[in-house]
Amino acid sequence: MKAYQVLDFDGHLELTDVPVPVPTDGQILIKTEACGLNFADLLMRKGTYQDTPEPPFTLGLEVCGTVEQLGPNAQGLEIGDRVAVFGGRGGLAEYGVFPAELCCKVGPDMPAEAAAGFQVAYGTSHLALTHRAKLKAGETLVVLGAAGGVGLTAVEVGKLLGATVIAFARGASKVETAKQAGADFAYDSDDVDIREVVKSHGGADVVYDPIGGDQFKSVLRACNREARVIIIGFASGDVPQIAANHILVKNITVIGFYWGGYLKFAPDVLRASLEELMNWYDEGKLKPHVSHVFPLERSKEALDILEARKSTGKVVVKP
Structure with missing residues (x-):
């Protein structure tokens, strides 16, 4: 089968021929329909992600596919089932093996992308x-980062939870994308003073930050008392240092958040969350946004689009 692999951390990426993997205890083999790319894939190809394996390995954290084979003791699934799975790697390939317990069934009406x-x-x-x-x-x-892969979903989910959403993105088209996702107010982060804009709307009760850097510092100064600031990532490449006295005076809570970690220490919490999200999708409440779809042989181009921040929502590869 074809697989897009990291051969080393010096930038050597290659579409290679490798054997179709065989599922072992508790695993399933799926035929890949589509693989969603994430910022973590960019870090993994450089060896800087917290869960990066040793090369060579196949990129692709999350996939949708059809169950082709069941390994010993793989429960809850049957051959022919459509599933989505966060496997951590292995998605950029024609086939992949993943733990059955991590799989979430996907209905026939949900597109693979x-x-x-x-x-x-x-x-x-x-x-x-x-x-x-x-x-x-x-x-x-x-x-x-409200038009990015996770930022755009934060706008949608925030609106569904009844919040007033103030979105910041880069460029007019991305600002418009955030508005279409439900943002009450949307601004180009390159053209405004984030602190002043947020203060003009009464301040922030919750901040969702996948960017870091100067944007984090600006919005922190516009937080209300007892605000919660969620650190999702550092797409800017700048890990900001927090002024602890400001946190103290306003009783602000800064929250670290790593979604993948819940697979290891609280999988039930994660599964309950995904079940509610799938119900929301079935009810028509969520509208996933995919801006780019590439074939497997153009995986490098797909990753480059993501790294250059030329995408909105998700970038997907289809073998």
């Missing part, structure tokens, strides 16, 4: 805003 990029993006926003920040109806939610 939507299902492949659904779990990480929507799961991150839903679990961060509900389980960690406990966002309440009527509160003001500020979303940075």
Whole structure:
């Protein structure tokens, strides 16, 4: 089969021929329909992600596919089932093996492009805003990077939870994308003073930040008392240092959030979140946004589009 692999951390990526994997205890083999790309894939190809394996390995954290084979003791699935799974790697290939217990069944009406990029993006926003920040109806939610893979879902989920959403994105087209996702107010982060804009709307009760850097510093100074700031990632490449005295004076809570970690220490929490999200999708409440779809042989181009921030929503690869 064909697989897009990291051969080393010096930038050597290659579409290679490798054997079709065989599922072992508790695993299934799926035929890949689509693979959703994430910022973590960019870090993994450089060896800087927290769960990066040793090369060579196949990129692709999350996939949608059809069950082709059941390994010993693989329960809850049958051959022919459509599933989505966050496997951590292995998605950029024609076939992949994954633990059956991590798979989520996908209905026949959900397109592969939507299902492949659904779990990480929507799961991150839903679990961060509900389980960690406990966002309440009527509160003001500020979303940075609001047209990106996770940011756009934070806008959608925040609106469904009853918040007033202030979105910041880069460029007019991305601002418009955030508005279409339900943002009450949307601004180009390159053209405005984030602190002043948020203050003009009464301040932030919850901040969703996948960007870091100067944007984090600006919005932190516009937080209301007892605000919750959720750190999702550092797409800017700048890990900001926090002024602890400001946190103290306003009783602000800064929350670290890593969605994938719940697979190891609280999988039930994650599964309950995904079940609610799938119900929302079935009810027509969520509209996954995919801006780019590439074939497997153009995986490098897909990753480059993601790294250059030329995408909105998700970038998907289809073998």
